[in-house]
Amino acid sequence: MYGRQAGADVVRHPAIRAVGFTGSLQGGRTLHDLAAARPDPIPFYGELGSINPVVVTPAALYADGPVGLERDGGHDGSRAHQSRRGAHLFGS
Structure with a gap:
């Protein structure tokens, strides 16, 4: 997924029970705050400020x-x- 609005929409969606994000400090802080502001806050897992994240299955x-x-x-x-x-x- 790409884009601020897409990320915000996912974090706000009631079916989402936790959020993981790799990216900028500003983007991560925004998503963290949205996750914490939900009526039933959800966990936020962030790797912020990375320039070369790696995902291995x-x-x-x-x-x-x-x-x-x-x-x-x-x-x-x-x-x-x-x-x-x-x-x-x-x-x-």
Whole structure:
């Protein structure tokens, strides 16, 4: 999705239960404030000020093999950190 209005519309939509955003401090602050201002506030997860965000799917991370892979956390093994590339994966 792209654009301020599109982001604001999504954050305000009653079916949305949490918001994640990677981008500018100004855009993130706006979305955070909208999430907090809802009648039932929702969590906001932001990576703000990044110039080169990386998203890695679980399949891609594990297909690449164990080089540089450090596992931590979850009882289901779902949290991982790929330090060599700076990529992070949190989820199953």
